[in-house]
Amino acid sequence: IGGMGDSDDDDEIKIGLLAYDPGSAPQGTAQQQAAELAVSDLNDDGGVLDEDVELLVADTQGSSSTASDRYLEFVVEENVDVTAGVFVTEVMTALMSDIADHQTVHMSGGHTSPTIAEMLADDYEQYKYQFRPYGNATRWIESISDLAAHMQEEEDWDQVAILCEEFEWTQSFTNALPDLLEDAGLEVVYNERYPADTENFTPLFDNIEGEDADAVVMAQAHSAGPAMIQWRDEEREFSICGQISQIVDPGSYEAFDGDNQYAISNAPAVHTADLSEHTTAFAERYNDEFDVYPNDAFSYATYDGIMMWAEVVEELGTTDSEEVVPALADASYVGTRGRIEFNDEDHEYPHDAKFGEDYLRRINFQWQEEDDGEGLQQVIHPEDLATSEYQEPEWF
Amino acid sequence: MVDIVGIAANTIILGSLYALIAVGFTLVFGVAGQANLAHGATITIGAFTAWFVAGWGGGVWIGLLAGTVAGAVFHVLLYQVFVRHIDDPINVLILTLLAWFVIEYSFRAGIGSEPRSVPSLLAGSTSIGSVSLLYNNLLIFVLSWVFIGALFVFVNHTKRGQAIIATSMNEKGAALVGIKTGDITLLTWGVAGLLAGSAGVLYGSFRAASYDMGMTPLVLAFAIVILGGIGSIRGSLVAAYIIGFLEVFTTSAISPRLSGMTALLVVVVVLLVRPTGLYGRELPA
């Protein structure tokens, strides 16, 4: 079977990035910026395999058919050496068969559903070209449960609620998180899922308050806007933490007009956290370049993914995917958030990055207001990385 | 544990908001007979206008005014430039749908896909027993009743209001009694624009403004008008509260996962039993 991604006959290294609405949506924009920075860093360093690196960017429009069309243009017409990006899980699921057909390495940068890794577990040979240098959402609940345990000590959190958008990636929050929390000595008093287009949180919050929860763990990617606004306006008597993708965006404080103040979210990194020796430097450089701090896995992981691939290729001396895949699977690379190593083929989630003290970690930050009125993402947990104390909402 | 007072309070607030969102749509669709799907866009325009104005330091109340006016201007333009030249109601429906998409995607390209918050019109809250009520929500309640009441009187008890209905039923007949049908329909669109624009501001302050915020209110408005029965403002009002109640009740007492679905399924069942909605008139043959 002749793959197409391994052709080396052009004199440039080409990277194809599939981004969602770059220039408009924060996720796609972040991916594009990170990829640009990576490519310019590589070129400053003399390119890869002594060739210039070129970045191609395509908009997936969030649609799987568009993404597939653009992907094929990359691998069939442009003969790119590696692809990166993708944010919407639906798009990624659909793209997996194209990636398998065209056997070109893909360094993911945004989607978080465990299903993608499960596809590798089911049929490694077919899907092994996909790598996810930030793991999937099932691994984040440990970090969140640690935060809750910490808050139990510090702030007397005893009873927590769980509230998740109806998505595949939030399954672990609904199913596995309660056990972790109970193990840590907290009581889960409420656990519900809701459709992602929900806009009215009042009845939900009424119920959570009715259960006397001290905090709610939320897993949401779409509905943070109304949730934050109603939480604040209605002066709810509980804290919010969890995985709230929209407030991880460094630009969100402005977009939300500060409505996300006091909210806590889990994140792969924020620019204030010293996850590795590179984190802050990278974030500052990024900020100098684009006037915004890096956003979530979209920025950090896209950058790391490309750099890691380049390092492996440089070592191997070829971009041939059949050689790059095993090399990447074994590689160890220190990126902007720590050491990246991938789970092996027999793991439950092959090619997702490993988590742990020596590998990637997750942090919990809180949006706090600075004296100048600007918002800042302050790390409050884990303690060794904390940059600030937890602040209680002013209306408590 | 089902909190009856909470459910009642939330139903009243939500029902009022829905009623406010739906009345403008009812006026154009139910009364004047044109399905204006750009109603969704008007809501978005209202909300973002208020957000802009508030952002420039104009304050939300000026924002409310500006959003209301912007809604009316948009409607008047849409009607004068396009809709008045179209005879086929299906084409009106599709054209307004397209207009909505144009607006929606323009906002996405211009402002981005992240939600923006429109400040509350009134800060603070009061509490009745265990339930706390935001002043902003009370305002929504009051405003929606004022608007709907005014509309009800206008349509049923003024000549001009009757002329709107007459025009929708038989344009030639309306001309025969001296009604300037073009002006009347324009008036209808303008008034509906005012209502939708202000609904957009309130909706934005209750939730958030985003480029695709028009979808949910539009589906709701459509469902409300149909459930209430085309042509009946009273029907729309009752339907808005029914849908509000079903949503609140399902969320609080059954499961939030089913909240969107229950209301819609109830609409289906009601229609199968009463094909012209709760208070609907037969469609013209």
Added chain:
Amino acid sequence: MLSVSDLSVSYGKVTALDGVDLDVPSGETIGVIGPNGAGKSTLVDTIGGFLDYEGSITYRGLEVSETDTPTLIENGLFYCTERRDLFGQMSVEQNLRLGSYLNDEGEDERLEEVFDLFPRLEERRSQEAESLSGGEQQMLSLGRGLMSDPEFLVLDEPSIGLAPVVLDDISEALTSIQELDVTILLCEQNLTFALEHADRLTLLENGTVQRSGTTAELQSDELVESYIGG
């Protein structure tokens, strides 16, 4: 009051009126008669401003093509069309009240007058117009027109579908309206009815005027006889 000169109207390729001249002096009743498809309804619709035409129609000095229908109505015109054009899902009373849209002074009294004329309508006052019987609809259409207190009536086949007794009533009503010096243009198929009311008659056929003259002159005209019969 109304003068039509060299009027031609066509629907696409079909020419419905061709060079029609007609004068309706103030206070008189002009009958327009003719077989089916002669162009009577077309004439009425054109006068009402619903169709494009060549030639000229002036009503009280207003050229119809430059005036919209409501303005003509404002100037005392009133039509009763062949298709009636009622407001289907409105009640009888609402239909009638809209008849005085431009002039609601004395509305209630006029409503009573219309009900006196057509007691059937009073019985059905809150029924939807659409569900009225054919004859009732015809009454409503006439009644709605009378609500505007018009000075010039254009009637397209008012006798159609009415029971003989009702026709008698309408005939009487028309006579009393005529006594008020209202100008009337009466398009009719029913010659008996037309002869009874018209001062002058115009016979249309295939869109052109065949005969025109006083009722007495035309009563014995053979062409009129042959088309309209007894």
Added chain:
Amino acid sequence: MSTHTTQSAHDEAQTTDILRLEDVTKQFGNVTAVDNLSFSVSEREILGFIGPNGAGKSTTFDCVSGTMAPTDGEIYYRGENVTGVPQHALVEKGIARTYQTFRPLNDRTVLENIALSQMPNSLFSFADFRADTEQRAREICEQVGLGDVVDQTPDELPHAGMLRLEIGRALGTDPDLLLVDEPFAGLTSDEIDRTADLFTSLREGGMTLVVIDHNMHGLLDLVDRVIVISFGEKIAEGTPAEIRDDPTVQEAYLGGEI
């Protein structure tokens, strides 16, 4: 001569009723449009059905033709109880009707309007009906006097043309019983005569007709027998001559005129 026909038709009535109404009532809310109405129609008769405006004539047609079900009472067609049978099924049994307010299909020509009545009421039919139907439709157009305008659309037709179209479409279903609602409205006497001739020839061909109209000249000359209703109730029944002279009918319906 004409009295003779009437007489014989009347004699057979007992045995060969094609249609029989028994205590039919139709209410709309609290309006009783048809009130305990009973009458029967004999085979090959032309029955006049008259009454003041709003008497319930069209509504009676609605009930008989299956447009709407009566509130109460029974309708028998050829001895079979057909109360509440839907219209399309009644058409198959042989009952057709015309409407007082026209219902043309404005998107197609006169010929195609009439051809609709020739179409099979089944989803899959491979019979070679196309040429056939068109031929039959043309014949019907000729028969009702639309031969010259087959390619026009209904809105180009004058009033009389619409009427003919309405009759043509009903004829297309090959009915045995034809209910005609106000066929003379708006016609000149010349045209009335022609239409009446058509009805007579249809009867010669074996059809039974019930005709509603307010034009007494036209109607009374045509029909064999008349039924008069007022406020939904039968007030008189008899030959045209009898009806003309009936004082109740004169007062309720005819007025002083005739």
Added chain:
Amino acid sequence: MTQVDLEPRYVVGIVCFIGLISAPFLLPILTLRQLTAALFLGMFAMSWDYVSGYTGQLSFGHSMFFGIGGYTAAVLNLELGLTPVLAILVGTIAAGIAGLAVGFPALRLEGPYLALITLIAPLVLVQIVNIFPGTLGGDAGLPSPAGLVSVDEPIGILSTIGFETVFVHETIVYYYLALALFLAIYALFYVFTRSYVGSIFTAIHEDEDAVRSVGINAAKFKVFAFTMSGTVGGLAGAAFVHTAGEPNPGEILSIVVSIEVVLVSILGGMGTITGPAAAGIVYYFVRDALQTSSLTIPVLDATVGHISMALFFAIALLVLFFLPKGALPWVTEWSRDILERRSQRSESPS
């Protein structure tokens, strides 16, 4: 020399047919692949037009049929290992049953009332899919089921005529599969709508009472229209997930798909079958061309690609506004005018 007098529209039809048949030899391979997807959009649009364009029973939720067909087939293949052909068959039947089920409310409900019911159906289905992410894949969709025919090895004949890789071969095979289905559906609908059935459908659109009054059971025909439309829509949906597409909400179930289908049909010309079929293809490529365009628009300082969706819908709006009956009827009329003028001109000298 004898001259065959073909009506121009048949000439156009034959040219298009030949063009479609020879497309693999004329188009770049990726364009061919897009054309495959575009053919499916055309099929979806035809299935809508058959019921809504002809009988006037507006459906705003036709994606329910594509979705039911596609999801049923995909789940049967993925979970139970049914062969694609069987899975497609069952999916088609399931969608047909859904069509039947929607047909019945259509007997009682009219116009906007019916439109709402059809709109609600896919909205609820999307939520159901989200509630059962395990079997239905939730928001993320299901992974691709097995291909209708699996092309793992290069195909001999195709290699000999110069097509190289397996990907190309697979694309060509799927293209012809889609084309065959497209033509079959087109022929089926064409035959039905040009027969008396089509004429009854349009009569129902005009005046249902008139239809009943000539002895035709309008209800039966309406239910039939929905059932057949659902069946064909389901077939297209099921075939789609086994060839060109993916079983996820955005492709075959979401309300956006329903709306697109309505748009395509109306822009192409409602009640023509040909119009929606052709418009489906044009729609796909116009949108794609706008999305990938990197032209900068001077005043706005944005690329066409960036505002492509707003631009795309603005164009659609103008098309609808100026051609209210849709593109096909306009083209037909316009060409008839030209032909008439030409024949007049050629007559006049003689």
